[in-house]
Amino acid sequence: MERRFAARLGANECLYGPSPHAVQAMADAAADAWMYGDPTCHDLRHAIATHHGVTPDCIVVGEGIDGLQGYLVRLFVAQGDAVVTSDGAYPTFNYHAVGYGGTLHKVAYTDDHEDPDALLTKAAETGAKLIYFANPDNPMGTWHDAKTVQRMIDALPDGATLVLDEAYIDTAPPDIAPAIDTTNRQVIRMRTFSKAYGLAGLRVGYAIGHPDVIRGFEKVRNHFGMGRIQQAGALAALQDQTYLRAATDRNATDRAALGELLAAHGLKPLASATNFVAADTGQNADYAKRLVAALGAQGVFVRMPGVAPLNRCIRVSVPDEAARDVLERALPRALRTL
Ligand SMILES: Cc1ncc(COP(=O)(O)O)c(C=O)c1O
Incomplete structure (x- = not known):
């Protein structure tokens, strides 16, 4: 127990805790929980897309960032492929990477911050498929400004995709997230309802990326992974800004x-x-x-x-x-x- x-x-x-509207929406959805949820998460996905000013085909909803990272690694990492992260960073990415046979390369933090230059250098050196970078970071709570993150995006080595984990973006200063650019196939951003929205137990997150990359998730994701209560709660939370x-x-x-x-x-x-x-x-x-x-x-x-x-x-x-x-x-x- x-x-x-x-x-x-x-x-x-x-x-x-979450918005009272989210609590009400989940209570309302409970009686309908005998039915599977919408496998396309249509309403939630469209609302998220509108919220970020992107098209719905740039969004995939999943079982928290943790679940989405599993799908992403499964899509991108084959046996022996290199991936790069920071030593001591949020570990779920590592579990998935190792689980799918990837080879993890870690770089040190610099002054308690994840180090974008070190991550890029290591990625170039190892031919990494994925670079994991959380901004703001867990466990230190530190962050980089948007310019630094954009510089990192602009300098990504060919063949490397940046997993930009923005789980804590809602509690961060407004100037730390670079503009969302869904034309860039090399960046996939991850957000969650678990933190500022107060819904960690609901397990709802989403990824934002190029439509071709997002389409890839359709091959591997759990199509009925998002239940009705999850979708209703997250949608109501999003609508209560x-x-x-x-x-x-x-x-x-x-x-x-x-x-x-x-x-x-x-x-x-x-x-x-x-x-x-x-x-x-x-x-x-x-x-x-x-x-x-x-x-x-x-x-x-x-x-x-x-x-x-x-x-x-x-x-x-x-x-x-x-x-x-x-x-x-x-x-x-x-x-x-x-
Ligand atoms: C950096 C980071 N990413 C992702 C997560 C997990 O997010 P989710 O609850 O959406 O799986 C956490 C949770 O602590 C986190 O610290």
Whole structure:
């Protein structure tokens, strides 16, 4: 059984939850759940396309970014093909890449940021089919501006496709996403309803790309993978941009408060464009690990990056008021036990 924590701050979920309209739409759809969902996700796909000013054939909806990455890797990576990512970056891409027989090449973070130049150099060196790059990044919460990302896009080696994971784009400053260009076959962008929209448990994400690339997903995707409740909830959430803006404003305020709380206890919060904060413990990975465990013992679920030098940090989701109160009590107690 899933363990209940007093404060669940380890999975980068949005504690405010989804728009009430999304909740209502899911409740309304529940009685019809005896029917399969629309295999083409017509309404949701068209609404997403309109939202981004692209045509619907540039959009594929899937079981979260995690699910879509599986399809993408299956499409692009054959046995022994090279793929490139950053050492310590969000790992799901790696699982899929290895699962489909790809050879993973990793480059180091630079100053706690994913390093676009290093990724490009490694991709050119290895003849990589895919380059995974998250902007903003998980687990550090750091980001690059749109110009840097565009430069990266313009410099992609022939034969390489950039997987631009924008899971946290809604909580980021507005100037970090380059314009969406669906004429470029070498870029596939991924977005999700799991973060700012507060629907992680629903499992809905989408990819934006050139129609020919998007058409490829039709060969491999699970055609009835998106149930009626999923499609209805995501559509209503997308249509409530007022709620999304309120949630992202609230996230910015609560993120700043979280940073202050962590700093008040001697940790160094990194600037974040996401719904979590990575905080430098000023110590080593062993200390960070013990702090994660000590917080767990106090009923607070947090996590930490997996590899050096990132693993000197702990990673804490932005709490709502109730969770912040729990963290405020737990953190000094946890630190005293170390
Ligand atoms: C960078 C990044 N991409 C993708 C995901 C997963 O997204 P989804 O819930 O849409 O599968 C996460 C979740 O933490 C993430 O941090």
